[in-house]
Amino acid sequence: MSDTTEPPSAGPAAADRPALRADCADCFGLCCVALPFAASTDFAIGKDAGEPCRNLRADFRCGIHSRLRAEGFPGCTVYDCFGAGQKVSQLTFEGRDWRRHPGTASEMFAVFPVMRHLHELLWYLTEALALPAARPVHGALREALRETERLTLGSASELRELDVAAHRDRVNQLLLRTSELVRARIPGNKKNRRGADLIGADLRGADLRGANLRGACLIAANLTRADLTAADLIGADVRDADLSAADLRGAVFLTQAQLNAAKGDAATRLPPSLTRPAHW
Incomplete structure (x- = not known):
């Protein structure tokens, strides 16, 4: 990351x-x-x-x-x-x-x-x-x-x-x-996981900058310390995904509902338009 x-x-x-x-x-x-x-x-x-x-x-x-x-x-x-x-x-x-x-x-x-x-x-x-x-x-x-x-x-x-x-x-x-x-502003190759089945995937520390995660199923995925800068998360299912210490600043089309459905901690970095869920 x-x-x-x-x-x-x-x-x-x-x-x-x-x-x-x-x-x-x-x-x-x-x-x-x-x-x-x-x-x-x-x-x-x-x-x-x-x-x-x-x-x-x-x-x-x-x-x-x-x-x-x-x-x-x-x-x-x-x-x-x-x-x-x-x-x-x-x-x-x-x-x-x-x-x-x-x-x-x-x-x-x-x-x-x-x-x-x-x-x-x-x-x-x-x-x-x-x-x-x-x-x-x-x-x-x-x-x-x-x-x-x-x-x-x-x-x-x-x-x-x-x-x-x-x-x-x-x-x-x-x-x-x-x-x-x-x-496109993120240098290098960006991962295209649009609509991918990533249930329970081990993505700890993954470099997902600029990734296309539209509609991806990330239920219970481990995204601890993952870098999701400029990743497109529209429609992604992140229920019970672990976002502890993940970098979500600048993530594209992330919603409060998605955060509320996921897990995270005080080290999770969020966009300014969203708030840290009370249950984290």
Whole structure:
């Protein structure tokens, strides 16, 4: 692992995205009711989409929020709506919650996943615009950001009818180009492990600078002391991966949810836009 390569700066724009961070106080517990989950190591119980979690209180707060991991709900601690919950609750449905206005429930629950996809794209686009290496595509990125934001302001019916997969595909082309521009600044050969099965892989001290790890399965991989400077981690599954003392500064498209799902320690170096999980 090298200490001489300066990580790409994400800049202040990447560190200041309040509208793209979950604000549960302004949400009607949408992730706790709209989404299904199965009984597993991530969830102590299972439930169907549209069925409120048994831990959801009348005020839309979680009754075991401070004890989620201890109570068998680590999956809840790694979920991130990127601010979609409060937008659907307070903007799309103008503060009308599904309990007092049950006629809104089915539409609200259908709109929430669409908004979540759009807000995730807004997060990535905002990050891309803060990367100096992506300057050649900043114009196209700004246009995509404006269009994505415009879509989030649509009515509930417009959001339900949106072909969000097609929009994601268009935006992804720009994000891929951004990744290529950032990773090209790292000298030497870069590893291409896009979509690779790296479950439990021993990657201790690995030089993964500028690596393409898009969609890679890194569940329980040992990345202790690995250098992931400028590595593209979009969609990578890092559940229970050991990131102790790893260098993630300048990692491309890393999210808080990914960090929350992984393991790390006080020596793990993080991008300025993300925070060290409490369970590390």
